[in-house]
Amino acid sequence: MKHLTLETLIAVWEEMFGRGLFWLMTGVAVVVTVAYVFVLLRDRHMSMRKFLLAQLSMPFGAIAAVLFVQGITSSGFRDIGGPVDVLVLLAVAAAGAIGLAILVYTAQSLLRKQD
Amino acid sequence: MSESPYLRAALPSRRDFLAAAAGGVALAGLGAPVRAQAVRTAAKIVIVGAGAGGTGIANRLAERLEGATITIVDGRKDHWYQPGFTLIAAGLKPAGYSVSSTGGWLPRSVNWVEEYAANIDPVAQTVTTAGGTKLDYDYLIVAAGLTLNWGGVQGFDLAQVGKDGIGAVYAGPDYAEATWRAMDAFTDTGGTALFSRPATEMKCAGAPLKYAFITDDYLRRKGTRDKSQVIYAAHNKALFSVPIVNEKLKLLFRDRGVDVRYDHVLKGIDPTARTATFTIPASQAIKDGAITDTPATEQTIAYDFINVIPPMTAPKVVQESGLSWADKWVGQGWIEVDQSTLRHLRYPNVFGIGDINGVPKGKTAASVKWHIPVVEDHLVAALQGKEGTEVFNGYTSCPMITRIGRAMLIEFDYQDNLVPSFPGVIAPLEELWISWLMKETALKPTYNAMLRGKA
Structure with a gap:
């Protein structure tokens, strides 16, 4: 088993978060994604007003994601040691920003139909 | 490890x-x-x-x-x-x-x-x-x-771990936790931290070095590094068996101000006096065509915190x-x-x-x-x-x-x-x-x- 397969990756993720939490998080991610696609199809357009609020939430998602990763790994900004670390930091921030934006947009769409 | x-x-x-x-x-x-x-x-x-x-x-x-x-x-x-x-x-x-x-x-x-x-x-x-x-x-x-041969370190007893500045990370999870208590208390005040590795083959030969780095880091975070000395006693003439890694580690230890002693093999400790005794093997050197023999000696180093690692077989x-x-x-x-x-x-x-x-x-x-x-x-x-x-x-x-x-x-x-x-x-x-x-x-x-x- 020297090579990475999806099975290996899932096994590692299951060990990392615990089987229950991992599949719960995967489930939540799938539900939010499906809900997002659902509201896009239902409304047949992107609401710029909702999108604006979603965009405004992005910095919070980015910061929260970075602080979360630093918190669980007992590390901080001073530990950035090279270019690859900056890329990882940006990737974490981007993931948090996009994730929260999708969540905020979807939540608005589901909770209030009117623009 | x-x-x-x-x-x-x-x-x-x-x-x-x-x-x-x-x-x-x-x-x-x-x-x-x-x-x-x-x-x-x-x-x-x-x-x-x-x-x-x-x-x-x-x-x-x-x-x-x-x-x-x-x-x-x-x-x-x-x-x-x-x-x-x-x-x-x-x-x-x-x-x-x-x-x-x-x-x-x-x-x-x-x-x-x-x-x-x-x-x-x-x-x-x-x-x-x-x-x-x-x-x-x-x-x-x-x-x-x-097997960790604790008996190979004279004067040491596992019951001492966590007290009097004695640590033993390898001994098990509870001993590792007890070692943290000793290291945490030591880094609060500063002093001399002493690290070494056995002359036998060992598991995770990097672990003794890591723990020296981590202790140095805590001393800095707590503001006690200035009044402390960190000593790493290597069992031979290198810190690590892979040459390029050895050179890098030497640079890092120099950067951190770690005092490296080569050819030091831990023989025993005196927990009361807080000293550790090392054996330095006999050596031979040639200078200006003359061979100088240095017989095996022992050296005693005082510590305030030590991570004891025994011979392994x-x-x-x-x-x-x-x-x-x-x-x-x-x-x-x-x-x-x-x-x-x-x-x-x-x-x-x-x-x-x-x-x-x-x-x-x-x-x-x-x-x-x-x-x-x-x-x-x-x-x-x-x-x-x-x-x-x-x-x-x-x-x-x-x-x-x-x-x-x-x-x-x-x-x-x-x-x-x-x-x-x-x-x-x-x-x-x-x-x-x-x-x-x-x-x-x-x-x-x-x-x-x-x-x-x-x-």
């Missing part, structure tokens, strides 16, 4: 990683690799030791073989995730972080004899347990690990089995296996996994991860009357923590080549946050997946 994998095997290659990242869930359609068909056999296989190597191979064989009688012999109820000891001793994890139940990892189809092995007879092909049960085998896998049951090298590592008892196939050179139905192997490198969990598929391949091939093809190249990995939050992902092979898992992305000799993230988050899951035979 160290680590740490980065487990080259555990971690994706760059191509795998990019593919996984790009393909994501789409890969699910491609699915897992095609499973090899189970091999039918009536062979009796005995595994001595249910640590990382024994448990991992038991799960692999249980999946690969049908009809085999697989017995694993180990009296210890707790499984220890040893790469976690450094994190426990750094105050980042509780003792329980490294403790799980041996039985919880073993497949149901494997018969676990909950006793220690007392005798191995490779001629009669039997293993006798401490309770007197005699187990016949067709194939034997020795995964007995190694093969367990007694292995040393008495006749499986050890006769002319290498004399007195240490590592078994005489081919360094590529891990198959015993005199008893071809015996294989070794993990620390017990008498090979030039690889007493780490990361190496175990690479030992397992090699032994699996050669053993299963033998059962089919074929020759295996897998080769162990000496892969060893050491996530060298250089402070809390940074590490170097050092991976190397028998030839002292650096063999980075992510060439061009994660530089092996750079102190990086990403390497720390891997050590902190991905290492244990990967290790656990290995135990289950999944990675």
Whole structure:
């Protein structure tokens, strides 16, 4: 088993978060994604007003994601040691920003139909 | 103990990683690799030791073989995730972080004899347990690990750990936690911290260095570094066996102001006086054509905090089995296996996994991860009357923590080549946050997946 397969990756993720939490998080991610696609199809357009609020939430998602990763790994900004670390930091921030934006947009769409 | 994998095997290659990242869930359609068909056999296989190597191979064989009688012999109820000891001793994890139940990892189809092995007879092909049960085998896998010979450090007693500035990270999860208490108290006030390593082969040769770095980091964080001295006593003339890594570590120690003493082998400690005595072997030097002999001496160094690491040898049951090298590592008892196939050179139905192997490198969990598929391949091939093809190249990995939050992902092979898992992305000799993230988050899951035979 020297090579990475999806099975290996899932096994590692299951060990990392615990089987229950991992599949719960995967489930939540799938539900939010499906809900997002659902509201896009239902409304047949992107609401710029909702999108604006979603965009405004992005910095919070980015910061929260970075602080979360630093918190669980007992590390901080001073530990950035090279270019690859900056890329990882940006990737974490981007993931948090996009994730929260999708969540905020979807939540608005589901909770209030009117623009 | 160290680590740490980065487990080259555990971690994706760059191509795998990019593919996984790009393909994501789409890969699910491609699915897992095609499973090899189970091999039918009536062979009796005995595994001595249910640590990382024994448990991992038991799960692999249980999946690969049908009809085999697989017995694993180990009296210890707790499984220890040893790469976690450094994190426990750094105050980042509780003792329980490294403790799980041996039985919880073993497949149901494997018969676990909950006793220690007392005798191995490779001629009669039997293993006798401490309770007197005699187990016949067709194939034997020795995964007995190694013994920490605490008696090899005069004046030291495990009961002292956690008190009077005495630490012993290797001794177990509770001792690692007690070591943290001693180190935490020491770094509050500062003083002299003393680190060393034994002159025998040892597991995770990077761990003593890591702990020196971590202690230095805490002294700095607490503002007590200025009034402290950090001493690292190397057993020979190097800090690390891989030359390029040794040079890097020398630079880092210089940067951190660590006082390095070479050719110092810990002989004993005096807990009351807080001193440690080192043996300095005899040496010879030539200057201006004249040979100068310096006889062996002893040197005593005072400490306020010490991390004691004892000499390490093969367990007694292995040393008495006749499986050890006769002319290498004399007195240490590592078994005489081919360094590529891990198959015993005199008893071809015996294989070794993990620390017990008498090979030039690889007493780490990361190496175990690479030992397992090699032994699996050669053993299963033998059962089919074929020759295996897998080769162990000496892969060893050491996530060298250089402070809390940074590490170097050092991976190397028998030839002292650096063999980075992510060439061009994660530089092996750079102190990086990403390497720390891997050590902190991905290492244990990967290790656990290995135990289950999944990675």
